[in-house]
Amino acid sequence: MPLCLLRNTALLPLFVPLRIQTISSAKMPRNRSSFKRETPFDKNPGSEGSGGSSVPEFRVFVRKKRVKKTLEVMDKEVKEESSGKKFVKLPDIEDFSYVKDDMYSQSTPAETVHLTGEKALSQLTQKEMKSVSFSDSVRPPLNWEKVLEGIRKMRSSEDAPVDSMGCEKAGSSLPAKERRFAVLVSSLLSSQTKDQVNHGAIQRLLQNGLLAPDAIDTANEETIKSLIYPVGFYTRKASNLKKIAKICLSKYDGDIPSSLEELLLLPGIGPKMAHLVMNVAWNNVQGICVDTHVHRICNRLGWVSRPGTKQKTRTPEETRESLQLWLPKEEWVPINPLLVGFGQTICTPLRPRCAICAVSDLCPSAFKEASSPSSTPKK
DNA sequence: TTCCGGACCG
């Protein structure tokens, strides 16, 4: 929502709201002297390493288009309004506000902020533009926020299956460790399966005490198979479930792996599920959970492309990497349920209902594929 | 009847 305000910035020439994210900052102390410093802050007396008040307290990344700029900001340069909103003074530009984003910052000290915004670099001076280094940053697609907002509106008026019971609800009443395992199992079962069916399977497992690694490890595979029926591919999943339970017991003390890489080693867990589990079970956002809906819709909207081209991405993984280049991190989790529901009800794989889509005027692919019968005039 | 979907397997 800070970005919604961007359109109004003409009225507020001094304070340009920006979106800021905390970023990994184990690197914070490193490379301090390697950053270019062609800002007024550089002129502060006292140089790096001398300690005291001249040591930069904040590092600010400004990014737009293909330009990335790094500045270091003194703590005293940060002003805080009574509203709690903070402003960072940037050189030769104007004042930029930032909102500290705590959601993803468990391991991130507050000193490091990541700041992006449409207005930021457009207001850099020519000299600054020349001094910044080019990066692989990608320009966010035009109007992406309007599109997202439009989809949100459509979604709030119309219920999609994904709304009622996603696997993130699994085992919400259980202790943390058991809950994580439940989320993992639910994710495994949920692929190619209606959420209601998945939910039913989870309930049956739970009622039979089979939602824990030790129980599953000792249980008969046939029993599991019959309990999770009719989720898609129940035979395979029953067998994967047994293997996963064994792995969790032997390598993770009955818990589930806590890293993306280790999750991917589990049979039946691919990138889509691994990211989902990281998001939901560990509350640790490593990447966007991209399924075919997200993949399809992002391509229809022109939100992603193969690196360096305008071609569509060919795999969900490619979509994930492309999308992550520009989508602000606070959208990484909500984008999935949003687009999945949208993809189930309106932007369907075949015959998308462009006629009733609120963002068709912003969609480069609108009406370009065979639309639903009612909306396509027959030739 | 055809299409669809995560992950895996050649």
Added chain:
DNA sequence: CGGTCTGGAA
């Protein structure tokens, strides 16, 4: 890459 698993919906 393209086939497979599997059941439901268009």
